[in-house]
Amino acid sequence: MTTDAPILLEMRSITKEFPGVKALSDVNLVVRSGEIHAICGENGAGKSTLMKVLSGVYPYGTYSGDIVYQGQEARFSDIRQSERAGIVIIHQELALIPDMSITENMFLGNEPRRRGAIDWKVAQKRAKELMRQVGLDEDPDTLIKDIGVGKQQLVEIAKAFAKDVKLLILDEPTAALNEADSQHLLDLLRGFREQGITSIMISHKLNEIEAISDSITILRDGRTVETLDVKGDGVDEDRIVRGMVGRELSSRFPDHTPKIGEVFFEVSNWNVKHPITDRLVCKNETFTVRRGEIVGFAGLMGAGRTELAMSVFGRSYGVFQSGRIVKDGKEIQLKTVADAIHHGLAYVSEDRKAIGLNLLDDIKTSTVAAKLSKISHRGVLSEVEEYEAAEAYRKELRTKAPTVDEGVSKLSGGNQQKVVLAKWMFTDPDLLILDEPTRGIDVGAKYEIYGIIQRLADQGKGVIVISSELPELIGLCDRIYTVFEGQITGELSREQANPESLMKQMTSTKKMQTR
Amino acid sequence: MSRFKELQKNLFGGTTSNARQFGMIFTLVAIVLLFQLLTANNIGVGFGDGLTLRSDNLIALLQQNSYILILAIGMLMVIVAGHIDLSVGSVAAFTGILVAKSMAEWDFPWPVAILFGLAIGAVIGAWQGFWVAYVGVPAFIVTLAGMLLFRGANQFVGNANTIPVPEGFQDIGAGFLPEWGPDTGYNNSTLLLGLIACVAVVWREWSARRTRIEMSADPAPLWVSGIRVAIMLAVLIFVTLRFAGGRVGTSFPVSGLILVVLVLLYSFYTRNTAGGRYIYAVGGNSRAAELSGVKLKRVNFFVMMNMSVLASLAGMIFVARSAASGPQDGLNWELDAIAAVFIGGAAVSGGIGTISGSIVGGLVMAVLNNGLQLLGVGTDRVSIIKGLVLLLAVALDVYNKSQGRFSIIGSLTRPFRKDTPPAPGATGSNPEPAKTTVGG
Numbered sequence: 001m002t003t004d005a006p007i008l009l010e011m012r013s014i015t016k017e018f019p020g021v022k023a024l025s026d027v028n029l030v031v032r033s034g035e036i037h038a039i040c041g042e043n044g045a046g047k048s049t050l051m052k053v054l055s056g057v058y059p060y061g062t063y064s065g066d067i068v069y070q071g072q073e074a075r076f077s078d079i080r081q082s083e084r085a086g087i088v089i090i091h092q093e094l095a096l097i098p099d100m101s102i103t104e105n106m107f108l109g110n111e112p113r114r115r116g117a118i119d120w121k122v123a124q125k126r127a128k129e130l131m132r133q134v135g136l137d138e139d140p141d142t143l144i145k146d147i148g149v150g151k152q153q154l155v156e157i158a159k160a161f162a163k164d165v166k167l168l169i170l171d172e173p174t175a176a177l178n179e180a181d182s183q184h185l186l187d188l189l190r191g192f193r194e195q196g197i198t199s200i201m202i203s204h205k206l207n208e209i210e211a212i213s214d215s216i217t218i219l220r221d222g223r224t225v226e227t228l229d230v231k232g233d234g235v236d237e238d239r240i241v242r243g244m245v246g247r248e249l250s251s252r253f254p255d256h257t258p259k260i261g262e263v264f265f266e267v268s269n270w271n272v273k274h275p276i277t278d279r280l281v282c283k284n285e286t287f288t289v290r291r292g293e294i295v296g297f298a299g300l301m302g303a304g305r306t307e308l309a310m311s312v313f314g315r316s317y318g319v320f321q322s323g324r325i326v327k328d329g330k331e332i333q334l335k336t337v338a339d340a341i342h343h344g345l346a347y348v349s350e351d352r353k354a355i356g357l358n359l360l361d362d363i364k365t366s367t368v369a370a371k372l373s374k375i376s377h378r379g380v381l382s383e384v385e386e387y388e389a390a391e392a393y394r395k396e397l398r399t400k401a402p403t404v405d406e407g408v409s410k411l412s413g414g415n416q417q418k419v420v421l422a423k424w425m426f427t428d429p430d431l432l433i434l435d436e437p438t439r440g441i442d443v444g445a446k447y448e449i450y451g452i453i454q455r456l457a458d459q460g461k462g463v464i465v466i467s468s469e470l471p472e473l474i475g476l477c478d479r480i481y482t483v484f485e486g487q488i489t490g491e492l493s494r495e496q497a498n499p500e501s502l503m504k505q506m507t508s509t510k511k512m513q514t515r
Numbered sequence: 516m517s518r519f520k521e522l523q524k525n526l527f528g529g530t531t532s533n534a535r536q537f538g539m540i541f542t543l544v545a546i547v548l549l550f551q552l553l554t555a556n557n558i559g560v561g562f563g564d565g566l567t568l569r570s571d572n573l574i575a576l577l578q579q580n581s582y583i584l585i586l587a588i589g590m591l592m593v594i595v596a597g598h599i600d601l602s603v604g605s606v607a608a609f610t611g612i613l614v615a616k617s618m619a620e621w622d623f624p625w626p627v628a629i630l631f632g633l634a635i636g637a638v639i640g641a642w643q644g645f646w647v648a649y650v651g652v653p654a655f656i657v658t659l660a661g662m663l664l665f666r667g668a669n670q671f672v673g674n675a676n677t678i679p680v681p682e683g684f685q686d687i688g689a690g691f692l693p694e695w696g697p698d699t700g701y702n703n704s705t706l707l708l709g710l711i712a713c714v715a716v717v718w719r720e721w722s723a724r725r726t727r728i729e730m731s732a733d734p735a736p737l738w739v740s741g742i743r744v745a746i747m748l749a750v751l752i753f754v755t756l757r758f759a760g761g762r763v764g765t766s767f768p769v770s771g772l773i774l775v776v777l778v779l780l781y782s783f784y785t786r787n788t789a790g791g792r793y794i795y796a797v798g799g800n801s802r803a804a805e806l807s808g809v810k811l812k813r814v815n816f817f818v819m820m821n822m823s824v825l826a827s828l829a830g831m832i833f834v835a836r837s838a839a840s841g842p843q844d845g846l847n848w849e850l851d852a853i854a855a856v857f858i859g860g861a862a863v864s865g866g867i868g869t870i871s872g873s874i875v876g877g878l879v880m881a882v883l884n885n886g887l888q889l890l891g892v893g894t895d896r897v898s899i900i901k902g903l904v905l906l907l908a909v910a911l912d913v914y915n916k917s918q919g920r921f922s923i924i925g926s927l928t929r930p931f932r933k934d935t936p937p938a939p940g941a942t943g944s945n946p947e948p949a950k951t952t953v954g955g
Contacts (some may be wrong), residue, residue, distance in 0.1 A: 316806060338808040347806065355806055358799035360866045369796060370807040372789035380787050387730045423807070 007068075008033040008198050009167060014053055014065035023049045024063070024222045031167070036189060036199045038209040041219035042244055042442035047202045050219070051169055055089045056082040069167075086166030090156045092175060092440075098145035102136075103127040105144055106159045130158040134188060148302060150181030157188070168192065169200045174208060175440055178301035178468050179503070186212050204442060205469075206237040218243040245444050253475040254447065256454045260478060261291030265431050265462055270323035272311040281307040281318055283486045289431060289462035294453060296477030297466045298502050304486040305466045306350060309433045313347040314340035327430070341370060344430035348420050348437060350466070356420045357408050364390035364404040366419050371427040393422035397452060414445025421452060431462040438472060450476055470499045482506045539859065539875045539908075546879060550886030557890060566889045567882075570761035573754075574768055578689065578836060580881040581770035582607070582829035584874055586852035587859075588781050589818075589825035591873040594856050595785075596818045597798040597865030598647065598654035602661030603852060604845035606823050607830025609665040610635045614831055615678040615840035625684040629831060636827025639665065640820030648815035657819075662849070670842045677841040680834055688835025690769040701759035702766035709755025716747045770832050777825075782870045794818060798865030854901070855880060858908045880904070 009031040016024040024046045031037045039047050052058050054067065056076030067074045069085060076082040079089075096105050103123050112122040127140040136154040144152060153173060160168055170189075174182040186208060189199055203209055209216060216235065218225040225243050228235045265288065272282040281304045289295050297305045310317035312325065314337035325332050327343060334340045340347075349356045357366055367390040368375055375385040390404040397418040401411060408419055417437065424432060434453065438446045453476065457463050467473050473480055480497050482490040482505035490505035547567060555565035566572055586603050593600045614632040617623040623631060639661070646657040692704035699706065720740055727734040734740070758767040785791035796804035797814045805811050829848070834840040859876025861868025880901060887897045 313806075314808075336808075336810070337806060338810065341808045349806060355800070355802040358796055358803050358866065360795075360799040365792070369792075369804075372792060376789055379789065381789060381792065384726060384729050 005032040005034055007031070008070065009054075010066075010068040011050070011054065012066045012068070014050065014063055014067075016049055016053055016058060016063040022222055024053070027065075027219065027222070027224050029217055029224070030227065031198060031200060032215075034193060034196045034198055035214040036193055036201060036212055038213035038216045039200060039202045039219065040206070040209060040216055040240055040244055041225075042444055045219040045244075045442075046222040047219055048171060049222075051089055051171060051200070051202065054082070055079055055087055055169065083163050086164060087169065088160040088163050088165045088167070089169040090153075090160060090171065090173065092172040094149075094152050094156055096144045096152055096155060099143060101141045101143055102131070102138060102147075102155055103140040105155055106130065106140075106162050108159075110163055126162065127158075130161050133161060134158045135184065148181075149176045150178070150184070150301065153177060153181070153185060154188075165197065167198045167200065169202075171202045172204065172440065173201065174203065174205060176301075179470070180300065182208065204440070206240050206443075207471075209240065210235065210237055216240060220244060241443055244442070252443075252447065252471075254451045254454060258294070258478050259292045259458055259460075261293075261460065263288045263290050264328050265289040266324075266326040267312055268324045268326070270308070270312070271321035272307065272317070272323075273319040273321055275318050280321070281486050282311060282323075285323075285483075285486075285488050287481055287488060287491075289464060291460045291462060292457050293479065294457050294463045294465060294477045296473040296480035296497075297464065297483055298470065298473050298480055299483035299506050301468065303483045303506070305483050306435055307486075308483070309347060309435055309464065309466060310349075312340075313337065313345055313433060316347075341427055341429075344428070345433070346370075346424035346427055346429035346431070347433045348417075348424055348435060350436035350439060352413075352416055352420050357416060359409040360407070362405050362407050363394065363399070363401055363411075363419055366408050367393055367404070367422045367426055370423050374426065389426060390422070393425065397422055398448065412445075414441040414449070417441055417445070417449060418452075421449070425456070429461065431464070432456060433464045433466070435466045436468065437465060438467070438469075446472075470502055473502070474498065539872065539879060542908075543875055543879050543882065546882050546886065550882065550889065554886070554889050567886055568757065570757050571765070572885070572889070573757050574761055574765055576881060576885050577771040577774075578768045579885075580877065581768070581774045582688075582832045582836075583848060583851045583855065583881070584774050584877045585777060585825055585829045585832070586848060587855040587873040587877045588777055588870055589822035590849075590852040590856050591859070591861060591868050591870055592781070592785065592794055592818045593654070593822050594853070594861045594863075595798045595865055595868045596794050596815060597801065598815070598818065599853065600643075600654065600658045600819065600822045600826075601849045602643065602658040602665060603822065603826040603829070604848035605662045605665035605669065606636065606639050606826040607833065607845035607848060608669040608840075608842070609639070609672070609830075610827035611830040611834040611840040611844050612669045612673040612678060612842075614684075615680050615834055616672060618681055618684060619678050625681060628684065629687070632827050632831045633824055636824035637820060639827070640823030641816075643823060644816035644819035647819050648812040654819065669844070673840065673842060675842045677839045679839040684831075685835045685838055686769055687773065688770050688832040689838070690835075691764065692766040692769065692772070694764070694766075701756065702761075703759075705755060705759035705767040708767055708772075709751060709759070712751050712755070713748055716751065717744055720744050770836070773828075773832070778870060778874055785870055790814075790817075795866055798867075800866070851877075851880065854905045858905060860912065876908075879908075 007030055009029070011027065011029040014024050014027045014029075015022070027046065027050055029039075029050065039050070041047050049058075053063050054076075056078050059077040060075035061077075067076075069087070074082075074085065076085070097108070100108070103120075106127050107118075107123050111118045112126065113119060114122075124140060131138065131140065131154075134154045134157050136151060136158065138147060138151060144155065147155075153176075157168070173185055177185065182205075189201070189212060192199060201209070201213065210230070213230055215230060216228045218228070218240065220243070228239070228243070233239075266286075267288075268286045270282050270285040271280060273279065274281050285308060287295070297308070299305045307317050311320065312334070314334050316337055325334060332339075332343050334343060334345070353359065358369070361369070364386050368386050372381065375382050375389065387404065393399070394401065394404055399411075399415050399418040399422070401415060408416055411419065421437075437453070438449055441449065453463055453465065465473065465477060474494075474497050477497070478494050480492045480494075480502065481488050482492070482502060484506055492501060492505075550567040551565035552562055553565075554567050555562050558566070586607075590600060590603070610632045613635055614628050617631055618625060618628045643654075643657050643661055646652045647654045692702060692708075694702060694704070696703045720743065724734040724740060735743075785794065793804065793809045793814050796807065796809055797811060801811060804814075830845060833844060837844075855877030856868060856873045857863070857876070858879055859868065859872035859874070861873065883901060883904060884897060887900065892900075
């Protein structure tokens, strides 16, 4: 895209204040017609706030500065007005209703009508058209809950198209997608560019931004740092990171020399059935973990990695069929989560907001939540010990919060993740299972989390990392298992692991003997 | 000015302190004073001679509402866990009739009858808890069924008749503390209780300060602590003298004492034990709680069972006070108890709420009811006013929260936050340790 394309959108010195906080100060953004414009910045840099100002979530008058859209000053007082102008935002948390069909969702709030009643015939026909446009091959009557998250994302985009979109805003569109689905989505965005649709994309995945965007605006601490022209300025990932964190990050992973001991945890012939259907989600899976070792689990979305982890962690997923768990040479029975915690297991879930934390709690209550017995004396909780434990972890993990009385809902993703880690470190586990430990977390915080994981391993604990980001697994893990459709299809050492070798085994049931 | 700010900040909590923070306690005090004034005007006497704060009225007020407040304790825990219990009135009535019958026809001595009543509550609670926790039927449905079931059972057992209860039993609902010692012109038992409460308040403030220092956080300035304790002591002494200074033979009621003990016990349980914290964890995010090793079913079973035991106790206290058990006992109690809990700041979605908040909420409703009756307002209009108060109280709280402003009720519902205003013993008759500054 040439820089002389007409300007579609210009946001001028946008300042937005919340009580006590300046979320945006004097932010400028220029988006040209027909380009893909990426917005980068660490969590809390103000990306989402800026998009909320643009889409009218924060109505005109609650911020200062001007928005010029299609050559005219825009004063949106709600989302409906911005949508009417062709600005559609797709949020990170998908706004779809699980029990409605694809068609119903696509036209929710925007139903084609005939004499006051919804015209389902027209809706069906248009739904099919739109689905073809985004490359979604499904029956339009399928319920949203029955399709995968990748396809749900496509439904969201089709929904935006149903509103006659001119400027499409995507907030972390690939955060929940696996590599293949992400790739499909990025191809789709390129296709839209050909059709002249302008996109704004917020993402933490710098490789994607580098691959797809025409220009990049970087925010830091609520201010515009710079706007880069990708082709003209020769931008690469390191260049973006430098802008985001304001310094050079020499490496994405901290230096680490593993101190690996003997095998202490072993799961063998593990079979688990889906909670409702008869399908096996874990088929005869066997794996081992050594002391001081970081073991990765690679696989596509839906391969059954989370299911494996949760079923091992006190049978908290699915219906147990058969299998043995041996820890320190002895077979153990983990029938409940309490058993698993008692035997030194910890599971940090992939969805910290939905199932990892009680968002009503503050930091200290969350920190001690999984092992209250440690701060209880004859059944009575000690407030002092609770405070001291939480404070110690806050300092150790460098959680950014004024005090441990702060509610966890007010923390950024990275700091919430640190609280969850603290919660499980507090249980003194021997084996930590971390499911997508850096999802939705910015570059700086990721580096810190990697450091924490390595320190835990160095203390002689075993760590299992489940991740959809292959570079993360390759950079962090001493050994990686690949999982495909509920089976372990391969085992690669650090030396053998590269994106190609992993991808090959993540997509095939053929067990390759690489060791 | 800075001194005043410091006082404002530390006396009733946080930096955003303003009149709202007095919250429900302030509302309660205001309502009491308002009715004191109105009743005095109504009969043409001075403010001090108003009917509301007269000894006999305060005693009656507590006796008439102790059973609702006992229900509110259990209901708070049910609601915090994310459930609801509609059956409490019927359970109370069913227990009442069985207990009355056990004494009248099967010659149970009254202490045995009380144990029998609690056992009935436990069995009913186990029944309802089973369906809620282990089968997974929503509590709304289980207890709606229970409401019909046990109302019918009451009328089936009692043939829709009234059964009287003996005098010994009546003491738990209508009895007073004994008279002893020198003639002080007051009831000495009540004076002793008041003294214990005063000592408890001072000790509590002192230990809270010590805890703060231990956490290496700054305690409130000493003079602020002094003022806070002074206010609480003044209220306590006033209320003690009122309850002790009624007609000869009256005192702080036995049912009130039962209530106070339960409030202390359950407040301690919900705030300072792992079991109590599990209830909040389950209500706040049940999946997260489960993955933290909390036994979900056990917690749900416990709160439902506990509620029915307390409902049985409330039923027996009511029967004791009215000297007989009848087919209409406990009608609409569930609604009063639920209203108390929500006025007291609990969240409909669960996870938020405190016992003391619910008690204050219940007292607001009780004082309103009592005051309007003293003024001769008919029950029709009383009901309309109570409905509006419930709606407005919760709406105000929701509004304040959505504006990101300091929430009155929110402040009451954060037991461990240092920004928590003290709850000076509710009416003061209640020597519950105030929620003083304990946080970190």
